[in-house]
Amino acid sequence: MYALFIVSSIFLSFINGGLTIDCPNIPSKWCETKEIAQACGVTEQCTTYVWKTRVENELVNLSIYYETLCPDCRQFITTQVWNTYQSILDIVNITFVPYGNAKELYRPETKLYQYYCQHGAEECYGNLIHACVINFYPKTEEHMPFIYCMESTDGDIETVATQCAQKSTIDYDQITACTHSRLGNQLQHAYAVQTESLQPAYQYVPWITLNGEHTEDMQKQAEKDLIGLICKSYKGSDPPAQCMKNL
The missing domain is CATH 3.40.30.10 (Glutaredoxin)
Known part of the structure; x- marks a missing residue:
């Protein structure tokens, strides 16, 4: 699943309320939160392949x-x-x-x-x-x-x-x-x-x-x-x- 996620750098980060969030080196952590997914540039992939499936399984x-x-x-x-x-x-x-x-x-x-x-x-x-x-x-x-x-x-x-x-x-x-x-x-x-x-x-x-x-x-x-x-x-x-x- 995570092989589908392509990012240009594992050092992507953004400022969120004054805090810098870096993209983890471990792909399995990229979808842990929306903020991390955004830092890694994989929000769309997390939504489609991880979060949506997780929500459906909770119904x-x-x-x-x-x-x-x-x-x-x-x-x-x-x-x-x-x-x-x-x-x-x-x-x-x-x-x-x-x-x-x-x-x-x-x-x-x-x-x-x-x-x-x-x-x-x-x-x-x-x-x-x-x-x-x-x-x-x-x-x-x-x-x-x-x-x-x-x-x-x-x-x-x-x-x-x-x-x-x-x-x-x-x-x-x-x-x-x-x-x-x-x-x-x-x-x-x-x-x-x-x-x-x-x-x-x-x-x-x-x-x-x-x-x-x-x-x-x-x-x-x-x-x-x-x-x-x-x-x-x-x-x-x-x-x-x-x-x-x-x-």
């Missing part, structure tokens, strides 16, 4: 297992998750898993899976739409506004999805094609496997995991104050201002 990983028409899921997503997204997205990875209490049955004659959902065929279709949107728009900033819109809007699934796509950056023609394709079926199956493989096994939805773990205490905290739970779990430097309010 809290939140996974939400849900189904689209579940009242409790909708409430959780449109309040706790949405507030978290708006306030502290820079310290959390949010992963949505749209499946919930659905059941799948493999049909050998079509080589496709058929789905049965707790709240009927409309929910299966909603789950499939979410799966396709997450696939084509994998960044949280891309799919979260759409998911929030759908979960906070009552009405026919197709109509609601179309309206929510128009309010966001989602190409709904692409999503419709996905929902009628083998790809959409495979995406839904992948979420089925992920949900059924949970340890401990899920008992209800919404079901959350934090850094791959789940406890009843964690679940209760998430439903009451998800921001506080994420902030408490964050071990990185420079917590956001919202976290400081929760201390």
Whole structure:
């Protein structure tokens, strides 16, 4: 990594509040602080190859297992998750898993899976739409506004999805094609496997995991104050201002 850093002299220095900071002879120390990186002329490289990776490794990983028409899921997503997204997205990875209490049955004659959902065929279709949107728009900033819109809007699934796509950056023609394709079926199956493989096994939805773990205490905290739970779990430097309010 550090072989990428090229500097003209190890004696580069600058004045910072009257103090001279020299570039260390040891490359492994060049990214220890922003001041040292500047003295060594490698600020851009430290940002790209060291600091950014370090920050990403410090993020809290939140996974939400849900189904689209579940009242409790909708409430959780449109309040706790949405507030978290708006306030502290820079310290959390949010992963949505749209499946919930659905059941799948493999049909050998079509080589496709058929789905049965707790709240009927409309929910299966909603789950499939979410799966396709997450696939084509994998960044949280891309799919979260759409998911929030759908979960906070009552009405026919197709109509609601179309309206929510128009309010966001989602190409709904692409999503419709996905929902009628083998790809959409495979995406839904992948979420089925992920949900059924949970340890401990899920008992209800919404079901959350934090850094791959789940406890009843964690679940209760998430439903009451998800921001506080994420902030408490964050071990990185420079917590956001919202976290400081929760201390």
